[in-house]
Amino acid sequence: MLKHIKSFRQFVDDLDAVDDIQHIDAEVDWNLEIGAIIRRSYDLRAPAPLFTNITGYRSSGFRVLGAPGSLSGSGHRFARLALAVGLPADSTGQQIVQALADARSRPGIPPVQIAAADAPCKQNIMTGEDIDLLAFPTPFLHGNDGGRYIQTYGMNIVRTPDRSWTNWSINRMMIAGKDTLACLIPAPQHLGIIRSQWTAIGEPMPIALAIGVEPGLPLVGGMPLPEGADESHYLGALFGEGIEVVPAETVDLPVPATAEIVIEGHISIDKTVMEGPFNEFPGYNATDASPKQLFTVSAITYRDSAILPAVTAGPPVEEDHTIIGTTSAAEILHLLRQAELPVTSAWYNFEAALHWLSVAVRQDWHETTGLGSHDLVQRIAEVIFAGKPGVNAPKILVVEDDIDITDLDQVVWAFATRSHPDVDRGEFHFPTSPSDQLAVYLSPEEQHTFRAGKVIYNCLLADLFPDGRRPVKGSFENGWPREIQQKVLTSWRDYGYATSNDVMEKVR
Helix, strand or coil: CCCCCCCHHHHHHHHHHCCCEEEECCCECCECHHHHHHHHHHHHCCCEEEECCECCCHHHCCEEEECCCCCCCCCCCCHHHHHHCCCCCCCCHHHHHHHHHHHHCCCCCCCEECCHHHCHHHCEEEEHHHCCHHHCCCCECCCCCCCCEEECCCEEEEECCCCCCEEEECCCEEEEECCEEEECCCCCCHHHHHHHHHHHCCCCEEEEEEECCCCHHHHHHCCCCCCCCCHHHHHHHHHCCCCEEEECCCCCCEEECCCCEEEEEEEEEEEEEEECCCCCCCCCCCCCCEEEEEEEEEEEEECCCCEEEECCCCCCCCHHHHHHHHHHHHHHHHHHHHCCCCEEEEEECHHHCCCEEEEEECCCHHHHHCCCHHHHHHHHHHHHCCCHHHCCCCEEEEEECCCCCCCHHHHHHHHHHHCCCCCCCCEEEEEEEECCCCCCCCCHHHHHHCEEEEEEEEECCCCCCCCCCCCCCCCHHHHCCHHHHHHHHHCCCCCCCCCCHHHHHHHC
């Protein structure tokens, strides 16, 4: 049974219990200093920084948590992701993907509405002239940003005019004034699709931005679920119970009852405001600002001593890579299973900034399917490139599952030694498919149309060698008798080395 962490505060406490929170009580400035500390914490795989003494906000009690979903160096690399989906902190990347993929085959469970009086998110309410987005310690994250981004890890909650579809997603939002936000809403994304329905009937779109939500929500908010799917229902299926929600104050939308901050309002039909630049997940400094949709705030509710999560996007590894990569891999695994392909796992290698997906297939795939590698690759492509899940998969490696695709060292080795450089054997190119628009190598037309070419690298061996003659990794676990392996492991400290948990784990 997965453990359902029902509030952001409980998530912080659970991370603290596994030594993955760094309490920073020294005064730090919201203007650039917090962003730089978060960025440095990514580079060092340091515990998530919790800022408690922020310049200009000390008396408010407000706090900021940086890097809420990144990798950890505490000994549990995926602790923040694992706890968010209810798994133990020491879970592997593949276990996290499996849990998410398994939940996709179960019926959704809708949220449970509780009384407003019982909802922590209603402890404080701002309306009318009292609304002030600058009351919160929103960091100015990057030195070249166009403003202060309050939405880097929250949930945008919207609903179609006919109420048939409620969508929960993450898209960046910059403070434009004390009661206005500038919003990035790409037209092909679900948020943009729903907005177009409101625009078609001539009405501004109601929206609620929930910040500091229970940790599972940002993960599913970044997951490429199909159009019409309600992310909160999927999260209910994951945990076996509905999340707790409460009605918003001024818009007809449900909001998470334990959210730290909820910002309510409407997206204008035609008004815009300048937004950006803002560094994004490909990892390069952004330089351009442009007009974006205007969000006019009608209410803000928040908890006492609210905690604001913040992501300093940029080069790997940060939350864009971990959240989108993990959940997209899970959705792709689910779809490949549905297609009855011999796939055992999928993984976006975080270090490739969502530009590189690895897919592992059973080592007996050739015997059990009768397919050659070209045919298998074609079938995999038909599934992945059909729609939204493959948007962030411009380059795909297909390998047998003797490779741990969450281990970049193994993936690079397999790619270098198993993929033939001939384009007819090692590379399979596909014409324009749905694509993200942020890759720096894209042409202006590709960026505008959200379509670009894709490639799959064939790193499969099974159809090249008869069974029993296939190359076997000359690794520690394959190259020595089990008793020698165990002796070396148990004697490791006697040899003068520190104990290596990594080596132990690989042998298991």
